[in-house]
Structures are given as C-alpha cells and as structure tokens.
Amino acid sequence: MLPEGALRTSKGIAVALADGIGSSRVSQIASAAAVRGFLGDYCATSDAWSVRRSAQRVLAATNSWLHAQTMRSDARFDKDAGYVCTFSALILKGRDLHLLHVGDSRIYRLHAHALERLTEDHRVHLSSIESYLGRALGAGPNVEIDYRTWEAEVGDVYMLATDGAWSHLDAAAVRDAIAQCGDDFDAAAQQLAMAARARGSDDDATVQLLRVDALPARDGSALQPQRQGLAIPPALGSRDRFEGFTVVRELHASARSHVHLAVDDATGQQVVLKLPSVDLRDDPDYLDGFVREEWVARRVDSAHVLKASPVDRVRTHLYVAMEYVKGQTLAQWMVDHPDPTLDSVRGIVDQLAKGLQALHGREMLHQDLRPENVMIDRTGTVKIIDLASAHVAGLSDTARERGAFAIAGTLQYTAPEYFTGQGGSARSDVFSLAVIAYQMLTRQLPYGLHAARVRSAADARRLRCTPARHLRPDLPAWVDAVLQKALHPDPARRQQAASELAHDLKAPGPEFLQTRSPPLIERHPVRFWQCATAVLAVAVVVLLGLRAFGH
Known part of the structure; x- marks a missing residue:
C-alpha cells in the first residue's frame, strides 16, 4: 500500500504478507482476505489512533471474521481445515518502522553477510518431524499479535517471506538478486521465490522486498506540513477584516495568544478566532499547537468538547477558528x-x-x-x-x-x-x-x-x-x-x-x-506527629524522673 498526500502522512506505507496452512482447502481465501482487509481497513481507521492501535484493531476484526467462517463450515470439526493463515506486516510512518506478526512467516533485515530475523516463529514442535502453528489468524476467537517498532535508516533493506521461501534462502541470495535486478524489486522478489523452489522448496514461496530510500527530516512533526507557508497574523482590532471574517471584539489576550469574537462574512455565523503571539513565531512546538487544536476539534464529536468552525477555506495566515460558546x-x-x-x-x-x-x-x-x-x-x-x-x-x-x-x-x-x-x-x-x-x-x-x-x-x-x-x-x-x-x-x-x-x-x-x-496519620498528618511528639516528650520526662528517683 503506497498512498499519496495526507494519507501517507497519517497512515504511512504498508507491506503485508499472509500464508495459509497447507492442510486447508480454503487457506488461500483466508490469506487473501487477511492482506486485502488489512490494507483497506487500516487506512480507514482514525488518523488520531497510533499505528499499533489501528493495526491491532483491524487484525482483531479480521481474526474474528476468519474464525467465524470456520465455525460456519465443516472445518469447525477439523482444526487443520479452517480459515487460518499467518500474517506479517511492516508499516513505515514518518521515520519509524512498525512490525506486526503472527505465525511462522518471517521478516528479516539484510546485512552485508547475514539476514537478521526480526520475528519469532509461533510454531510448537512436538518432535523433530511434527509441529503445528501455536498462533495464527483465524485459529481462535482471539489472537495475540506481536508488535515492535524502531527508527528506520536510509538504505535498510527488509525481506518478508513465507516458510516456503525463507527456509531455502540466505543473505547471499538476497544480495545477488538485488544486484542483478537493480531497482526492480518485483523482479528481485520473483527471482528469490524461484531460487527457493530450485533449492528444494516444495511449498508456496512468497517474497516481498522493502528498501528505505528516503526519510522525512528528523526534527519535523506530523503537523508541520499543515502550517507550512502560513504567515503569522497581524494584530487585529474591532471591525478589521481578516481571512473572510470581520472582527467584533477581543475576548482574551495573553503573552501566548489573542482571542477575538468574529463574524463569518459568508454565513453571518459568530466564531472565535485564536491567533498566535508574534513573540513565539520561532517556536515550532508552539505553532504546532495551533494546528493541533483545530485538528483535534474536527475529529472529536462530543457535545462536551469545543468544536471547530465548519468554515473550511484556503488560508494564508496561521489561526484557529472555533465555535463561539455564549x-x-x-x-x-x-x-x-x-x-x-x-x-x-x-x-x-x-x-x-x-x-x-x-x-x-x-x-x-x-x-x-x-x-x-x-x-x-x-x-x-x-x-x-x-x-x-x-x-x-x-x-x-x-x-x-x-x-x-x-x-x-x-x-x-x-x-x-x-x-x-x-x-x-x-x-x-x-x-x-x-x-x-x-x-x-x-x-x-x-x-x-x-x-x-x-x-x-x-x-x-x-x-x-x-x-x-x-x-x-x-x-x-x-x-x-x-x-x-x-x-x-x-x-x-x-x-x-x-x-x-x-x-x-x-x-x-x-x-x-x-x-x-x-488512620489518624492519613486524616490529620500534622496532628498525628504533634501527638507522637507529645507522647515522646512525656516518655522522656518520665524516664528522666525515674532516673533521678533511682539516684
């Protein structure tokens, strides 16, 4: 999934792979549904959610659907014949990579002379020749998804592969395929799948390759593009015209912002305009706060949270337009x-x-x-x-x-x-x-x-x-x-x-x-210590008196 524009900023780039169990006649349906459902539904989740929450919520729903299909079919009597598959995904959002995994497909990072395995096989071994998947999508009503995240580096190469591929590939084969195919990663992945079959794999072999070519600036924020090119507004007074609004009066002023009551010239609706302070124009975190305020207000639907103004027009200045609460x-x-x-x-x-x-x-x-x-x-x-x-x-x-x-x-x-x-x-x-x-x-x-x-x-x-x-x-x-x-x-x-x-x-x-x-110490801590001090003082007096009497 390679979205463009705002969706790439909010959701990132996703690479996903699933592998059905060989003993099931419907495993290809399960794996296709897992990948297509994930890539589609992940983008539809709230952009206020973290990658982890969005991905795990989608995978939980996918798991429930797959398990329900098994329970509705004859496969409910045979655990080896249901809608079950492995699932592995990498999501690159901003400068960070997020890994999600369940089953025995694998995700590797390519090094000069080795493949670094980043996932754990969820396979239970009963003997040297007998094993089964301990965790997989659709295997039960609930599923635990492995998750980890780290900062990506330009030039890193990752490989996602099913067990029919990774069991017969090594770092040299991956490097040779990339060297021969250049930037045509589809061809390189195809070559690796064929190489696995040539080396004796009798299982379906699927390979995906991901290379990180570029990353956003390290000191940037997700909100920075939304305020890019917007000027700091000038000081405003009553009856001033500004961005399609007419200022009525100032409601509040501080060192951090200026708040005005204004009227939308197009609709006649009263709104509140919040303008940033000129003195803080070089503080990126402060300026992000202005974008964030309206961003949050447009995504929360509650009678008890201030709403953003419904007016949504092209802007030349950085400001916030919110509903006016009398x-x-x-x-x-x-x-x-x-x-x-x-x-x-x-x-x-x-x-x-x-x-x-x-x-x-x-x-x-x-x-x-x-x-x-x-x-x-x-x-x-x-x-x-x-x-x-x-x-x-x-x-x-x-x-x-x-x-x-x-x-x-x-x-x-x-x-x-x-x-x-x-x-x-x-x-x-x-x-x-x-x-x-x-x-x-x-x-x-x-x-x-x-x-x-x-x-x-x-x-x-x-x-x-x-x-x-x-x-x-x-x-x-x-x-x-x-x-x-x-x-x-x-x-x-x-x-x-x-x-x-x-x-x-x-x-x-x-x-x-x-x-x-x-206890008294919780209800009246001062009184407790006053009483304790008084008791100790009495005890000291008594001891001194007994000592004097003894002499």
Whole structure:
C-alpha cells in the first residue's frame, strides 16, 4: 500500500504478507482476505489512533471474521481445515518502522553477510518431524499479535517471506538478486521465490522486498506540513477584516495568544478566532499547537468538547477558528457559586467526564484541564476548550516525543507522574478532573502547591491530600473517599477512566461506604506527629524522673 498526500502522512506505507496452512482447502481465501482487509481497513481507521492501535484493531476484526467462517463450515470439526493463515506486516510512518506478526512467516533485515530475523516463529514442535502453528489468524476467537517498532535508516533493506521461501534462502541470495535486478524489486522478489523452489522448496514461496530510500527530516512533526507557508497574523482590532471574517471584539489576550469574537462574512455565523503571539513565531512546538487544536476539534464529536468552525477555506495566515460558546468559564462559575451543592458539582463532573472519554476514545489526552479551560453555556452545557496542549497518539508516531511526557498544562492541575518523568495517561486527566471537583467543593487545591514540587517517586509518596470534609463538614464521608482515590499520587491506584470517577460520585461502591475511619496519620498528618511528639516528650520526662528517683 503506497498512498499519496495526507494519507501517507497519517497512515504511512504498508507491506503485508499472509500464508495459509497447507492442510486447508480454503487457506488461500483466508490469506487473501487477511492482506486485502488489512490494507483497506487500516487506512480507514482514525488518523488520531497510533499505528499499533489501528493495526491491532483491524487484525482483531479480521481474526474474528476468519474464525467465524470456520465455525460456519465443516472445518469447525477439523482444526487443520479452517480459515487460518499467518500474517506479517511492516508499516513505515514518518521515520519509524512498525512490525506486526503472527505465525511462522518471517521478516528479516539484510546485512552485508547475514539476514537478521526480526520475528519469532509461533510454531510448537512436538518432535523433530511434527509441529503445528501455536498462533495464527483465524485459529481462535482471539489472537495475540506481536508488535515492535524502531527508527528506520536510509538504505535498510527488509525481506518478508513465507516458510516456503525463507527456509531455502540466505543473505547471499538476497544480495545477488538485488544486484542483478537493480531497482526492480518485483523482479528481485520473483527471482528469490524461484531460487527457493530450485533449492528444494516444495511449498508456496512468497517474497516481498522493502528498501528505505528516503526519510522525512528528523526534527519535523506530523503537523508541520499543515502550517507550512502560513504567515503569522497581524494584530487585529474591532471591525478589521481578516481571512473572510470581520472582527467584533477581543475576548482574551495573553503573552501566548489573542482571542477575538468574529463574524463569518459568508454565513453571518459568530466564531472565535485564536491567533498566535508574534513573540513565539520561532517556536515550532508552539505553532504546532495551533494546528493541533483545530485538528483535534474536527475529529472529536462530543457535545462536551469545543468544536471547530465548519468554515473550511484556503488560508494564508496561521489561526484557529472555533465555535463561539455564549456563557462563562468554570473559573468564573466557581466565583459566582462559592458553596455549590454536591449535585451541581456532580453534574459538571459528569459532563467533563463525557468530554474526556470522547478524547480518550481516540487516543488523545487533554493535558491542560483546568477551570479556565472549561466553558458553561447558557443552557448549562459544559464544554472542554483549549485543545492546543492535547497529546495525540497518532501524531506521536512521527513526533520527536512518542509518549506524553512533556508538562503541557498548569502545574497545580497536572498529575504527579508528569513531574517524575513517568509520563501521562488517561488517568492523568482523571487526576486533573478530580482536582477541579475538589476545588469546586472546597475552594482549595487538594495538595496546595506541593504537587508541582514533586520531582521523584519518593516526593510523590510523601504527598498528603487534605480531606475535603475538613473544609466542607457537610459532605458525606464517601465523597472524600472517592476524591482521595482519584487524587492518589500513584496513577495505578486511581479510577481507570473519567466515567468511573463520575459514576463513583453518583453511585459509590462498597469500597467507599466503609464506616472504618482511616488512620489518624492519613486524616490529620500534622496532628498525628504533634501527638507522637507529645507522647515522646512525656516518655522522656518520665524516664528522666525515674532516673533521678533511682539516684
């Protein structure tokens, strides 16, 4: 699969090979369906998904289909006669190669005098002459696909081959074929398949060759082409015309961006224009954020995530056009509602959780969830805004940083794992959501400024969250327990998803309804150490008194 343009950027180049089992009359149907289905369906997956998720989701669906065909046929009584095949693939996206494999076909990297095997044969050997495939597509209702990735190098040559080919080929044969056929890799692969048959192979022999001729720049990002050639906008004022919009007024200004309310001249629709700061025009990561914000908004369909403006026209300047939400930020709502009811807080958390779930379902993390980045419109609908700091797995396949390790958000709302270098996950956004819930209920931050000072795992373990009931005695004890779990410094101890936190705040389970009071050191760490110090002081006085009395 050699797509062009944007599809090559988002999905890459794919080479796939499948080999049916020789004992099955329908194995050629299985292998053809596996390859054709994979190449077609992989391109249809969300471009926000990582290569690994996209490929494994497609292969899981293919495996289910193949297994279902076997169960509907006479082959369901004979494990050697079903819709079963091996599968091996290489995907080159950006500068990275991604390998997916199941079965006993192989993928090699060619060296000067050797073939480096990159895959493991999933074949179980019963004896020196008897063996069977332990893993293959269609062999069962579920399948485990091997996956690995590495950075490609210009000039590398890879060979994919079925067992009827690789068992009779070596590095010299591959090099000779490439030398004789030059850039005609189809001819070279054909020559290698014929060579395997000439050397005694009595099985179907299939060979594919891939050579890396060129790679994108190492310091480039997947979003860079989308902002290439776009100028930084000038300063705008009321009634200014800009890119088919008329500016109404400025909504917000900071050192990082300028936000204006504008009207689309063609439709009369109100939109929000977000313009980058001229002072940061040389920061590529910052400029990528502008492209990313609208890119994410166009791919997430949720009533609780800000949408991009439907206007899609040719641009000459770098800016973001988003829907206009008439309402107020959650930060202002908290000023207007200093003592909100638990029910109103639950309603806001529930809507924010739905917005986060929409992002997480596409392998995106918001990473900057805070009251200023939440809007509440006049109907009470809550929307997550400011998506410039979002981490997108599909874009990270080609970015310098594969994982979500950068601290992108406001420190007080950022989960401790970012500060320790562990990196973020969906549970990091859960932490930020819990901080907001705690702040709405108590007007305080759970860790004050201490969470932002964490630099090691030991620092994180020393964090102590002030119980919400110390500040709001009217809250049920289980609310504290739910929030304490979501705010745990260890992400593995938190709720797995934002929806789980929202559910716990509405319908707490038995773990939160226990009547046993937590230890004093957890409820009142300062008081615990005060008491411990007082007891030690009394003990010292008593011992000194006994010693004096003894003398």
